[in-house]
Each structure stands twice: as C-alpha cells, then as structure tokens.
Amino acid sequence: MRISRNEFMFSVSFTLDFLEMGIRSNITNHNKRVSLISIRIGKAMGLDEESIFDLAAYAILHDNGITHKTFNAISENGVDRLEKSLSHCITGEMNLETFPFIKKRENIIKYHHERYDGQGYFGIEGCDIPLFSRIITLADRVEIEYRMRTDREEILSNIAGDTGTLFSPDVCEAFKEISGNTSFWLSLDDMFISHEMKRELPKFDIEMDLRDLLAISCILCNIIDAKSPFTGTHTKGIARIACKMAGYFGFDEERKTKLIIAANLHDLGKIVVPNAIIDKNGKLTKDEFAIMKSHTYYTRKALESVKGLEDVVEWAANHHEKLDGSGYPYGFARESLSFESQLLACVDIFQALTENRPYRESLGIEKVRGIMMDMAGRGYINGDIASHVIEHCRDENQNIF
Ligand SMILES: [Fe+2]
Ligand SMILES: [Fe+2]
Ligand SMILES: [Fe+2]
Ligand SMILES: [Fe+2]
Known part of the structure; x- marks a missing residue:
C-alpha cells in the first residue's frame, strides 16, 4: 500500500483543526497556521528539507494533547489558560511516541511552551530547549496575536518585547525577516492557509x-477516545473486536491491518461534534441528532484526499449506513456496502451496546443479541455477520456482562 506522507500529513492537519474547532468553537486553522509560520521561520534559519518537513509535522501536532478534559479543567479563564496548561505538553509528547517522523526528536512537544529565560514549566533554558520547540513557541504566539489584532506593528512590537525572555533571539530574528513581507500576513488568512501550506x-x-x-x-x-469520558474506550474496543473478527473471517495480513486502521479512524469526525451532544445524558433532540449524524461525513472528508486509502475510507465512513438504504450520511444500500463496511457497522453496534453510555449502563449479551437480530430483521444490518460477531466476541467484554 502506497500512501504519500504529504497527503496524509494534510489529513492529520485537518483532523487536528477539527478537534480544536470542536473544543474552542471560535477558532479555525490554528494548527495549520502555526505550521506554516514554523515552516517559514525554519526556511529563514536555513534548515534542510527533511527538517522542515518534520518541523511542519510537529507544528501541526503541537496541541494534540489538548482534550475536552483539559479544557473543562481550566476553561474558566478562557483560551489563553488552555494554551498554557502543562498537561497538554506532557500528554502531547507521549501521544507521539510512535509517530513516524522522518527523524524522531525528543521533547519537542513537551517543551513547546517553555520560556527562553528558563522560567517556564520545566526550567529548561536558552538553547537547551530544542530548536523546533523554540520555533513552535514563537509561531504559536504569532498565530494567537494574528487572530486577536489587526495592527501588524503592534504584533511585531509585542513579540520584540518578549525576545530573550519568552522567545529565542535567533528565532525572533528569522521571524522579523519574514514578517516584513505583506504576503506573509495575507497567506495566513483562512481562505489561503491550506493552499499556502501545500x-x-x-x-x-x-x-x-x-x-x-x-x-x-x-x-x-x-485523541478521539480522549474527547469524551463516556466513550473513552469505544474506538479501542472496536479496533480490538475488528482485529478479532478479521482473524475469524480469515483476512490476510494487509486486509486485517486495513480493517484495524478503519476501526481506529471510524469516529474521527466525532472530533467536530460538541461534547454537549456526545455526553448528553438523555435523548438527543432532532437538531442535536442532525449534528451527531455529520460525524461520518467528516470522517470521510478528513481522509478522502489521501490516495491509496480509498478502501479504508469506505469501511470507516460507512459504519452508519444501513443495508436498506435508510442509514446516513449517504443512504448507501447493500450493493454499495462492502463486506468490510457491513462488518464494521456490526462491530460498532456491538461495541456501543456493550459499553457504558451517559444515558444507560452496558447491556448483557442476550439483550445485545435481541437488539442486533431485530435490526437484521428490519434489513438494517447483515444478520449473518452480526451473529458471528456476537458469538465470537461475547467473551471480549465478559467483564461487563
Ligand atoms: Fe500548546
Ligand atoms: Fe497552540
Ligand atoms: Fe459513529
Ligand atoms: Fe463508533
């Protein structure tokens, strides 16, 4: 399977901007802008192409540790306090342990809010802070200032005022060089940012x-599972059951891995759905359900431009389609739904019914069987696949039955 790094990186950037939009509703494209500013600073500092690519990736991912939980804990004083929370630096660093950068570097995310004068969270000072972290620290602040102010001179003077205390002088020098150009500021506009980054x-x-x-x-x-305390293990559970069922149905290694990837990504679009809806302790209103239903559309949109990933996108994004065409978001019917899509739909329902939700406890296996067979009888899901999932995975969640 051949997947371009660049294309996948854009998918990740869209996903993380969706996440940030979901958590901090008035903010768009924060990660992409921080990344573009970092790329430009990196180029002005003469970094080689591989380093620039990794710097862009680290910048896209710099706030990956921000979660709904972090937000709730510190949101009283708004966005600035969220940016300064220590936990997102530590969680974000840990999350990326296995990310396939071209060259792995330590502590870039951990120190992305560290102060140059050593008065930061970890007391690391000056050039002991990795260069990528120092660039991202400044790019992050420039991005926030860009959204808050229209006066460019004021932004430059604010940055200059913090040079040597918050920010690294060599990085500020590079920023000064690139920010004198009008096109630098214009390229940060929501309308142009994706194109400019590409x-x-x-x-x-x-x-x-x-x-x-x-x-x-x-x-x-x-990141998806961290969004909600009520569905905190949903995606992992689905991936585990999908892996088991792929073995049961005799998938070869490639098909099995692709199914697990689809399982990992199936609810990616939920990142956009507000937590007030995901965590609601009660029936969703018509309007809330309409928003909830958008999540599989976002899953598809975040991933569909990646060439080579077509199967995975289909399997991931079709898990709420029904065989009789009454599902969402496209209303695809049986003939358009592959075996894998049908399998993932059954696995999603099985996992959802057997886990705790804000509005009910997990259900026992007989109740789950009753509900799933009823759905099969109505023509929603594949009854054969559903029976195999129930029989073969009944012990997977035995601790809660
Ligand atoms: Fe941050
Ligand atoms: Fe940030
Ligand atoms: Fe879903
Ligand atoms: Fe799901």
Whole structure:
C-alpha cells in the first residue's frame, strides 16, 4: 500500500483543526497556521528539507494533547489558560511516541511552551530547549496575536518585547525577516492557509507503509477516545473486536491491518461534534441528532484526499449506513456496502451496546443479541455477520456482562 506522507500529513492537519474547532468553537486553522509560520521561520534559519518537513509535522501536532478534559479543567479563564496548561505538553509528547517522523526528536512537544529565560514549566533554558520547540513557541504566539489584532506593528512590537525572555533571539530574528513581507500576513488568512501550506511543505516521495499508518491511526484513536469520558474506550474496543473478527473471517495480513486502521479512524469526525451532544445524558433532540449524524461525513472528508486509502475510507465512513438504504450520511444500500463496511457497522453496534453510555449502563449479551437480530430483521444490518460477531466476541467484554 502506497500512501504519500504529504497527503496524509494534510489529513492529520485537518483532523487536528477539527478537534480544536470542536473544543474552542471560535477558532479555525490554528494548527495549520502555526505550521506554516514554523515552516517559514525554519526556511529563514536555513534548515534542510527533511527538517522542515518534520518541523511542519510537529507544528501541526503541537496541541494534540489538548482534550475536552483539559479544557473543562481550566476553561474558566478562557483560551489563553488552555494554551498554557502543562498537561497538554506532557500528554502531547507521549501521544507521539510512535509517530513516524522522518527523524524522531525528543521533547519537542513537551517543551513547546517553555520560556527562553528558563522560567517556564520545566526550567529548561536558552538553547537547551530544542530548536523546533523554540520555533513552535514563537509561531504559536504569532498565530494567537494574528487572530486577536489587526495592527501588524503592534504584533511585531509585542513579540520584540518578549525576545530573550519568552522567545529565542535567533528565532525572533528569522521571524522579523519574514514578517516584513505583506504576503506573509495575507497567506495566513483562512481562505489561503491550506493552499499556502501545500505549496510550502517540502514534497517528499517517501511513502508510508501500513505499519506507519497503523501507528498514526492509533494516535488519532487515542485523541478521539480522549474527547469524551463516556466513550473513552469505544474506538479501542472496536479496533480490538475488528482485529478479532478479521482473524475469524480469515483476512490476510494487509486486509486485517486495513480493517484495524478503519476501526481506529471510524469516529474521527466525532472530533467536530460538541461534547454537549456526545455526553448528553438523555435523548438527543432532532437538531442535536442532525449534528451527531455529520460525524461520518467528516470522517470521510478528513481522509478522502489521501490516495491509496480509498478502501479504508469506505469501511470507516460507512459504519452508519444501513443495508436498506435508510442509514446516513449517504443512504448507501447493500450493493454499495462492502463486506468490510457491513462488518464494521456490526462491530460498532456491538461495541456501543456493550459499553457504558451517559444515558444507560452496558447491556448483557442476550439483550445485545435481541437488539442486533431485530435490526437484521428490519434489513438494517447483515444478520449473518452480526451473529458471528456476537458469538465470537461475547467473551471480549465478559467483564461487563
Ligand atoms: Fe500548546
Ligand atoms: Fe497552540
Ligand atoms: Fe459513529
Ligand atoms: Fe463508533
């Protein structure tokens, strides 16, 4: 399987911007902008192409540790306090342990809010802070200032005022050089940011293999599950059951890995759905359900531009389609739904019924069988596949039956 690094990196950037939009509703494209500013600073500092590519990736991922939980804990004083929370630096660093960067570097995310004068969270000072972290620290602040102010001179003077205390002088020097150009500021606009990033990101023909992709999908799976305390193990549970069923149905290694990746990514679009809806302790209103239903559409949109990933996208994004065409978001019917899509739909329902939800406890196996067979009888899901999932995976969740 051949997946372009560049294309996948864009998918990840869309996903993380969705996440940030979901958590901090008025913010768009924060990660992409931080990445573009970092790329430009890196180029001005003479970094080589491989380093620029990794710097862009670290910048896209810099706030991956921000979760709904972090947000709840510190949101009283708004966005700035969220950015400064120590926990997202530590969680974010840990999340990326297996991310396939071209060259792995330590502590970039951990120190992305560290102060140059050594007065930061970890007391690391000056050039002991990794260069990538120092670049991202400044890019992050420039991005926040860009959204808050229209006066560019004021932004430059604010940054200059913090040079040597918050920010590294050599990084500030590079920023000064690039920010004098009008196009620098125009390119940060929501309208242009994606296009500009595509243009500036070094093109690599390096392709990722399935193992790289699996590692990234596991990271995204953790981020998705961290969104809600009530569905905190949903994605991992689905991936585990999908793996088991792939073995049961005799999938070869590639097909099995692709199914696990699809399972890891199936609810990626839930990142956009507000937690007030996901965690609601009661029946969703018509409007809330309409928003909830958008999540599989977002799953598809985040992934569909990646060439080579077509199967995975289909299997992941079709898990709420029904065989009689009454599902969502497209209303695909049986003939358009592959065996894998039908299998993942059954696995999703099985896992959902056997885990605790805000509005009910997990259900016992006989109740689960009753519900799933009823759905099969109505023509929603494949009854044969559903029976195999129930029989073969009944012990998977035995602790809760
Ligand atoms: Fe941050
Ligand atoms: Fe940030
Ligand atoms: Fe879903
Ligand atoms: Fe799901």
